[in-house]
Amino acid sequence: MKKNDLLMLGVGGQGIVLASDILSEVAMAAGYDVKKTDTLGMAQRGGSVVSHVRIADKVWSPLIKEGEVDILVAFEKLEAARWSYFLSKNGAAIVNNQTTPPLSVSLGTGRYPEDKEIEEILKRSANRFYLIDGTSYAQELGDIRTLNMLMLGSVSSLLPIDVKTWKDCISQRLSSNIIVNMAAFDKGREEMSRAGVR
Amino acid sequence: MKKLLSGNEAFALGAYHAGVMVASAYPGTPSTEILESIAKFDEVYAEWSTNEKVAMELGMGAAYTGVRALVSMKQVGLNVASDPFMAASITGINGGLVVIVADDPGVFSTQNEQDTRHYAKLAKVPMLEPSDSQEAYDIMAVAFDMSEKFDTPVLVRSSTRISHSKSVVETDTSRPATAKPASFKHDVEKYVMLPVHVRLRRPAVEERLVKLTAYADNFPGNHVIKGEKRLGVISSGVAYQYAREAFPKASFLKLGMTYPLPQNLIREFAALVGGLMVIEELDPFLEENIRALGIKVIGKEFIPRIGELNTRIVEEAGYRAGLLPELAHRAVSPPLGLPGRPPVLCSGCPHAGIFFVLNTIGQRSKLLDARGKSDAQGKLIITGDIGCYTLATYPPLRAMDTTGCMGAGIGQALGMEKAGVEGKVVATIGDSTFLHSGITGVVDAVYNKSGITIIILDNGTTAMTGHQEHPGTGVTVKGKKTNMIELEKLVRGAGVNDVKVVNAFDIKALRTAVRSSLDNPELSVIIVRGTCSVRLKKRTGQRTVDIEKCDDCETCLRIGCPAIQKLGEQIYIDATLCVGEACTICEQLCPKKAIGPVAAGGGTK
Numbered sequence: 001m002k003k004n005d006l007l008m009l010g011v012g013g014q015g016i017v018l019a020s021d022i023l024s025e026v027a028m029a030a031g032y033d034v035k036k037t038d039t040l041g042m043a044q045r046g047g048s049v050v051s052h053v054r055i056a057d058k059v060w061s062p063l064i065k066e067g068e069v070d071i072l073v074a075f076e077k078l079e080a081a082r083w084s085y086f087l088s089k090n091g092a093a094i095v096n097n098q099t100t101p102p103l104s105v106s107l108g109t110g111r112y113p114e115d116k117e118i119e120e121i122l123k124r125s126a127n128r129f130y131l132i133d134g135t136s137y138a139q140e141l142g143d144i145r146t147l148n149m150l151m152l153g154s155v156s157s158l159l160p161i162d163v164k165t166w167k168d169c170i171s172q173r174l175s176s177n178i179i180v181n182m183a184a185f186d187k188g189r190e191e192m193s194r195a196g197v198r
Numbered sequence: 199m200k201k202l203l204s205g206n207e208a209f210a211l212g213a214y215h216a217g218v219m220v221a222s223a224y225p226g227t228p229s230t231e232i233l234e235s236i237a238k239f240d241e242v243y244a245e246w247s248t249n250e251k252v253a254m255e256l257g258m259g260a261a262y263t264g265v266r267a268l269v270s271m272k273q274v275g276l277n278v279a280s281d282p283f284m285a286a287s288i289t290g291i292n293g294g295l296v297v298i299v300a301d302d303p304g305v306f307s308t309q310n311e312q313d314t315r316h317y318a319k320l321a322k323v324p325m326l327e328p329s330d331s332q333e334a335y336d337i338m339a340v341a342f343d344m345s346e347k348f349d350t351p352v353l354v355r356s357s358t359r360i361s362h363s364k365s366v367v368e369t370d371t372s373r374p375a376t377a378k379p380a381s382f383k384h385d386v387e388k389y390v391m392l393p394v395h396v397r398l399r400r401p402a403v404e405e406r407l408v409k410l411t412a413y414a415d416n417f418p419g420n421h422v423i424k425g426e427k428r429l430g431v432i433s434s435g436v437a438y439q440y441a442r443e444a445f446p447k448a449s450f451l452k453l454g455m456t457y458p459l460p461q462n463l464i465r466e467f468a469a470l471v472g473g474l475m476v477i478e479e480l481d482p483f484l485e486e487n488i489r490a491l492g493i494k495v496i497g498k499e500f501i502p503r504i505g506e507l508n509t510r511i512v513e514e515a516g517y518r519a520g521l522l523p524e525l526a527h528r529a530v531s532p533p534l535g536l537p538g539r540p541p542v543l544c545s546g547c548p549h550a551g552i553f554f555v556l557n558t559i560g561q562r563s564k565l566l567d568a569r570g571k572s573d574a575q576g577k578l579i580i581t582g583d584i585g586c587y588t589l590a591t592y593p594p595l596r597a598m599d600t601t602g603c604m605g606a607g608i609g610q611a612l613g614m615e616k617a618g619v620e621g622k623v624v625a626t627i628g629d630s631t632f633l634h635s636g637i638t639g640v641v642d643a644v645y646n647k648s649g650i651t652i653i654i655l656d657n658g659t660t661a662m663t664g665h666q667e668h669p670g671t672g673v674t675v676k677g678k679k680t681n682m683i684e685l686e687k688l689v690r691g692a693g694v695n696d697v698k699v700v701n702a703f704d705i706k707a708l709r710t711a712v713r714s715s716l717d718n719p720e721l722s723v724i725i726v727r728g729t730c731s732v733r734l735k736k737r738t739g740q741r742t743v744d745i746e747k748c749d750d751c752e753t754c755l756r757i758g759c760p761a762i763q764k765l766g767e768q769i770y771i772d773a774t775l776c777v778g779e780a781c782t783i784c785e786q787l788c789p790k791k792a793i794g795p796v797a798a799g800g801g802t803k
Contacts, residue, residue, distance in 0.1 A: 011539065012541075013544075013775075021202075021364070024202055024364055025202055028200070028202050028366055033365075033366060034202065034364075034365065034366060035330070035363055035364065035365045036363065036364045036365075037359060037362060037363035037364070038362055039306065040306065040307075040362075045542075045544040045545070045732065045760070046539075046541065046542045046543075046544060046545075046760040047539060047540065047541035047542065048538075048539040048540075059365070060439045060440070060442045060443040060509075061436075061439045061440050061442075061443050061508065061509045062330075062359060062363040062365070062436070062439065063359070063440075063508045063509065065508070065509050065510050066510060067530065078536060078537070078539070079539070081533055081536060082532070082533065082536050082539075084533065085530045085531060085532050085533065087530075099765065100763075100772075101537075101763050101764070101765050102537050102538065102539040102540075103540075103542050103592075103593075103594075103758060103760060104537045104538065105537050105763075105764070105765065106755055106762065106763045106764040106765075106769075107593065107594060107755055107764075108764070109593075110537030110538070111537060112537065112765060113536065121533045124530065125530050144774050
């Protein structure tokens with residue numbers, strides 16, 4: 001496999017750290033070298049969260065260089081726009097269609113960009129761009145917290161690692177609610193195949 | 199056995215496999231998970247100590263009895279623990295004593311950016327620096343052996359990027375079966391640091407350093423990676439990873455032991471290569487010590503002293519130094535004008551109400567300009583401390599004037615009062631921080647007849663570092679029930695007469711308590727008690743905004759609750775974030791009574 005650098009990001013509380021943990025375990029189980037690191041602020045919830053996951057035959061730095069991200073996985077749209085400049089020329093962006101206004105927007109001192117602006121920013125950097133209604137699907141599944149497994153399902157469509165390895169690692173890591181989480185994972189894959197990814 | 203481990207998990211497992219018997223720590227990002235991980239092993243006594251000083255003293259005591267002890271903390275924790283740490287250097291140990299200190303280059307969650315390596319030089323003890331989780335794991339056995347062989351505490355420097363990165367680790371599966379039982383051999387010349395004994399011990403410390411310097415040349419973690427002879431790079435810690443990536447062809451001297459330096463090895467390496475560059479995070483510690491050997495190196499004139507490094511920063515430094523060709527970076531720059539997403543107090547946070555009250559009583563929204571400055575002094579000065587609640591500095595709460603270090607808020611408030619500042623000074627401090635180092639401040643306030651108001655924000659946990667137990671929770675790090683320190687008894691016992699306990703989610707009661715304390719010329723303590731919302735098991739009765747009644751006055755937005763959002767014209771509450779019944783502060787504050795529980799069949803959004 002050529003190297004794969006993935007950036008997973010969103011808002012604190014969306015389950016990004018667990019998702020990037022599982023992604024890394026999947027990569028290790030598939031026999032690759034892997035390093036992952038989270039950049040978290042000091043808040044428990046609500047701040048910007050970014051996880052770097054690097055998969056290759058040999059990885060040195062745990063941090064991905066700007067302009068070298070192969071797959072950007074954004075759990076929130078504004079965060080997708082913010083970090084899109086990390087994408088490589090051939091990079092793909094998977095973006096969950098969720099709007100979480102930061103406090104400055106609610107207080108009227110900041111402006112949340114229009115969907116069109118976000119799309120423009122993303123298209124400037126991303127070679128391929130998939131918008132997924134992950135939050136709605138997770139809510140339909142009855143548990144918003146399955147969003148992270150849904151996003152992992154989408155990511156799995158872009159990586160050359162078999163589905164069984166993914167599902168084994170997910171079941172090992174999750175302690176409860178496995179059926180719903182697997183359904184979310186499958187839904188994520190389904191959405192990508194609907195978008196033409198096989 | 200292959201495992202994917204964070205640096206902190208690897209430290210813990212490495213120490214376990216090295217036969218550690220006692221582990222102590224006070225939580226501090228990014229070091230917290232070291233103790234949490236080691237506490238899972240039944241054979242190891244592990245505790246959250248009251249603070250880092252006690253943790254260090256505990257480690258010393260355990261090591262004096264011949265068992266292996268591990269003490270872990272964040273870099274500023276070593277400031278707190280520096281007194282016993284310096285003492286441990288002079289007494290030496292018996293069983294191995296390893297002290298892991300995690301630095302925070304880039305300042306993700308600390309009040310400064312200090313470089314711990316200076317402490318090694320100050321205390322004349324060895325310093326080890328792993329570069330990834332495998333090395334973090336491997337280094338523990340080496341560190342304990344070294345500690346015992348040279349009769350010294352050993353410092354291990356981690357960093358945010360080592361502690362909080364995961365990588366693949368090949369581990370052992372067992373620990374030595376024959377851990378020595380604890381036994382103390384009386385030796386007053388070694389353990390009682392009377393000046394006369396210190397004078398006896400001093401030569402031993404200097405001799406130890408000479409022996410360690412010789413040992414460093416053969417230390418297995420110090421090694422040369424041969425590449426092109428044109429350039430030699432000396433590096434350590436996570437900076438080594440960036441350097442390897444930025445200079446794939448150069449020769450490397452990788453240092454796993456950065457104090458004392460392997461002088462002969464460095465001289466040999468310098469003779470082998472054309473030019474020498476030192477790549478290290480934060481201060482020019484290696485660089486200055488190598489230069490002191492009379493060896494010509496470049497380093498900090500190209501590598502920043504401030505912040506975290508990464509491969510790109512190192513590449514750019516290499517280009518500026520004429521060592522790398524111009525960089526073929528993708529010319530896409532960060533998008534401009536996007537609103538930031540700084541950390542905030544969570545929805546349902548028990549700190550929001552009290553800081554809202556302090557904000558309004560102190561009229562701080564009017565007082566402070568956009569950058570939090572005011573030439574005029576307001577009615578209320580609010581000293582702060584280290585914890586989630588430091589975030590109450592930001593708009594809209596804007597109710598904090600100082601934050602220095604753990605426990606400093608009370609002493610600072612005393613200083614302002616005694617200096618004769620007009621008006622009332624209020625000190626705010628969290629429960630865990632109060633037990634860590636606020637108690638001595640209260641004792642001082644009682645003794646010196648202060649009239650300040652101390653507000654203890656009691657959310658029943660050490661929240662910011664990820665919800666660790668502390669002496670006020672009545673639960674140990676191993677999840678067992680234990681004695682509980684009751685804050686109200688503690689402050690009353692110290693001699694505070696005016697002590698009030700208030701529900702953190704009752705705005706009226708909070709306001710009344712604060713007003714009454716401010717009117718009292720004597721010392722008063724308000725304990726604001728409410729469960730941290732992240733720990734709530736059940737969330738029911740989410741609130742919603744009735745758009746018929748809402749007149750858009752935005753009072754609710756001034757709580758700074760992330761669940762209360764406004765996009766376009768309408769204010770709404772994100773039901774997935776709202777904690778409902780457990781909080782209701784917005785409902786209490788809404789002048790139009792437009793906020794209430796979601797009606798059956800869903801509310802408005």
